[in-house]
Amino acid sequence: MNLLKIVFVLLSVTVQAAAQVVYLPSDSLVFEKCMQAMDINKDLPLQDLVVQTALYFEGTPYVASTLEQTPEQLVVNLREFDCTTFVESVLALSYTRKDKKPSFQTYCMNLKRIRYREEIKDYSSRLHYTTDWIQTNEKRGFVKDISQQLGGAILPVNLYFMSTNADKYKQLLNNPQLTDKIRQQEQAVNALPHYYVPVSDIDKRSGMVKSGDMVCFVTTIKGLDVSHVGFALHKDGILTFIHASLTAKKVIVNPISIQAYVEGIKHNNGVLFVRALEQSLK
Incomplete structure (x- = not known):
């Protein structure tokens, strides 16, 4: 981990200690650009907004195993995705864009609620299996x-x-x-x-x-x-x-x-x- 990443990890954890968020400054920049680009689509039905948000990231690199932090923390990475982090990120971004005042903090909160079973306690808090992910998020509505x-x-x-x-x-x-x-x-x-x-x-x-x-x-x-x-x-x-x-x-x-x-x-x-x-x- 380079010095710049360490600095911003510490800052993110300091600002959002309870949420245990790890991200780079470029992630918050991508978030802001995405919110601006999706502003024209914010009043679309959610399904259509999901499509437009997904297409916004067309061409973004595939990178696996980006969530493996020890101890377990919420990782925000909008620069690269695997199939699961892509789906989770697009859903969280779409819900956030529907908010009257979309913010990076709200996005982080939405992502955590989609990705995790409860508060982040350890590795088992993450919804690893897709059927478990579906059942848990279905119960939440x-x-x-x-x-x-x-x-x-x-x-x-x-x-x-x-x-x-x-x-x-x-x-x-x-x-x-x-x-x-x-x-x-x-x-x-x-x-x-x-x-x-x-x-x-x-x-x-x-x-x-x-x-x-x-x-x-x-x-x-x-x-x-x-x-x-x-x-x-x-x-x-x-x-x-x-x-x-x-x-x-x-x-x-x-x-x-x-x-x-x-x-x-x-x-x-x-x-x-x-x-x-x-x-x-x-």
């Missing part, structure tokens, strides 16, 4: 999983990857107590009902999906639930999506449909669709 109403099929969820592979996570390594917290969270999610749209039905249901709906790609890898996320987008007669692409190494509008994309991924067999609800997180 921030989003709604619409997979079932789209005629979705029952999705058996059996999460265990993190708790049985603790050695792959530096925060869980040699920390059985924290690993047990993760295991309990996995078991709680496993006990809940889940639905998804199988790959063969995606195009059939596309007319019921709105641009701006969150799309979550279901994986067949044992112990996991979702391998990728983005935002649905109707474009040129097909239902595609906007996402931070590992392959393209940046945020893109995918060139093929969601169904064609899933058909081309060996370990994907369908998707979940989740809709952000028109309300403030405040």
